[in-house]
Amino acid sequence: MAQIDTGGDSGKGKSHQKKMSIHVDFTPMVDMNMLLITFFMLCTTMIKSQTLQISLPTNEKVEKEQQNKVKQSEAITVILDSDVDAEGVPTKNYLYYYEGMPPVTEEGQIDLALNPMKTEEFLPNEANGAAQGMRKIFQERNxxxxxxxxxxxxxxxxxxxxxxxxxxxxxxxxxxxxxxxxxxxxRPVVIIKATPNASYESLVTALDEMQINSISRYQIDRISHNDSVMMMAVKGIPYGQETAEK
Amino acid sequence: MGKVKIKRKSTLIDMTAMSDVTVLLLTFFMLTSTFLQKEPITVITPSSVSEIKVPTSNLVTVLVSPKGNVFISLAGDKDSTYSSENMRAELIKNVVARYNDVYGTKIALTQSEVSTFAKTNMFGVGIKELKGWLDLSQEQRDAYIDPSKNPKAGIPIDMNQDLTKPNEFQIWMNAIYNLTNPNMEGAIKRGEGIAIKADKSTTYEKIQVVMDNLQTMKMNKFSLMTALKSEDE
Known part of the structure; x- marks a missing residue:
């Protein structure tokens, strides 16, 4: 016979073909997979950021005649401002707004009696199902x-x-x-302005309110001298003091 | 008397099913998630109801730290000819050439410095320091652009409006706009190509500098990165 006697099981003279078990132990495989999962969970992110698209006007000087004037009755100017702490981190946000043109007298002076500027604390925009703060302002006008x-x-x-x-x-x-x-x-035309101290969050919230309240015409603009004078007046700081600071 | 036979149970558990589950989980994670990009500073973006997703390709992210440091990261096209790495390599060559041209310097980068730059996701150093920065080790480079360790980190930026003598931020953005990647220009024009990312508590002053510079360069359409918030919050 062509069989090789291994000597070990010579007792019976008959060799059994060993049956291989088809069971494979998957424990190491599971271990490895778990490690890989841990790796992916730690090194990746599932959250994709959203974006808010805005377009600004060009910086170029536009001829006076070519400017599109906003109808006075439709315009509302919103100025965002924040208190900042010693490190320059905004703490509390405020909102100033006025309708139409800034109240400038013929002599170029600011007279708040002509067109009162209102101020409001920057509140969460909805409480108990009712709009408040900025949302209330825009919702009423739109x-x-x-x-x-x-x-x-x-x-x-x-x-x-x-x-x-x-x-x-x-x-x-x-x-x-x-x-x-x-x-x-x-429909109102909203002009959004922000002071240098205003927090980025309040700007995004303001832009967001435009979407929420379906306002199609809005614009981000630079804060003007008149605006800051008016804000000072609302805050109760006399005009002269403000110029002295600058 | 009959003996009570206690059946001995095998302690072996069949792990096949478990393995199946883990492989499924793994597949799920691999398909749905994206890798975290290393950024010099972690910012918490404000939230909005906008549902437009940030594109993954042809995107310039301008990261503004609460202290006003500016960083740029560039993602190339899906087409591998214009991959992020190729685009960054092209970008840095153009930027250095333009800077030498405008400011009369003679900065020359070696091939290895260019390839190091091509592998860097987010950058923010002055062009003069660029060569030295690229020669540092990975850890040193990360530390160098970390605003908490180096307050001067970031791309130098000012309110310059004279485009014949652009500031460094303008040089970078202009070079990105003029890359050979055909889709980049369109993305920027549509306002999808530029995303500003900043922390909630950053003051408007810091953001305005960046917005103003973009406006000066006539890139007046761009997006702000936000996190999702539900409308009836």
Missing amino acids: KEVVERINKLKAQWKNKELASTEAANDSVYQARAKEIRNDSTLK
């Missing part, structure tokens, strides 16, 4: 648009606009855009 958008949104949620979901979405988007740009409605 009432006509907000009401229409809300109606449309309700229809969109109930999927009444179109048969399929995708069509429902696109119809909603198109109609919402139409409403936002409908010039027959009373």
Whole structure:
């Protein structure tokens, strides 16, 4: 016979073919996988940041005649400001706003009696279901648009606009855009300004409110001398003192 | 009397099912997540209701620290010819050439310095210090651009409006705009290509410097990075 006697199991003279177990121990495999999972959980992020797109006007000087003048009755200027602590970190945010033109008399003086500037603490924009703070200001002024958008949104949620979901979405988007740009409605033009101390958060919140309240016309502008004089007056610092500081 | 036989149970557990689960989890993590990019400073972005996602390609991120240090990171195209590494290598050559041209310096980078730069995600040093910075080790480089260790870190920036003598930030941005990558220019024009990332508590003063510079360069469309917040918060 061609079999090689290994000598060990010569007792019975018959060699058993050893049956290999088909079970593989997966414990090390699991260990390795767990390590890999830990690695991925620590070194990666699932959160993708969102972006808020803005466009600023060009820095170039625009000829006076070419400037688009905003209708006085529609304009509202919002100035953001914050208290800062000793290290320059903003602590408390404030909001100043006025409607129409800044109250400048013919002599170029600021007279707050002409057009009062209002101030408000920067509150969370909603409490107990009612709008407050900045949201209240904008919602009131953009009432006509907000009401229409809300109606449309309700229809969109109930999927009444179109048969399929995708069509429902696109119809909603198109109609919402139409409403936002409908010039027959009373829509405000918001001019957002921020003092050097204002926190970035308040700026983003203000821009965000534009989206929430469906305001299509808004702009970020530089704070002017008149604005700061008015703010000083509201804060109760006399005009002369402010210029002396500068 | 019958003996009560205690059945001996095997302590071996079949790990196959467990292995299946872990592999599934692993696959999930690998597919859904993106790697954390190393940034010199961690910022907490403010939140907004905007649902536009940050693009992963053709993007310049301008990171502004609460103290006003400015850092730039560049992501190239999906097309490997214009990958992030290739774009960064091209960028640094153009930037150094332009800087030498404007300020009359003679900075020359070696091939290894260029390739080190190509592998760096976020950078923020003055162009004069660039050569020395790229020769440092990885840890030293990270420490050098960490604002908590080096308050002077960041790309020098000022309110310059004269584009014939641009400041360093303007040189960088201009070079990025003029890269050979065909999609970058379009992304910047649409306002998707530039994202400003800053901490909640940064004062507007610091952001305005960056915005002003972008405005001066006629890149007046850009995006601000925010975290998601639900509308009925």
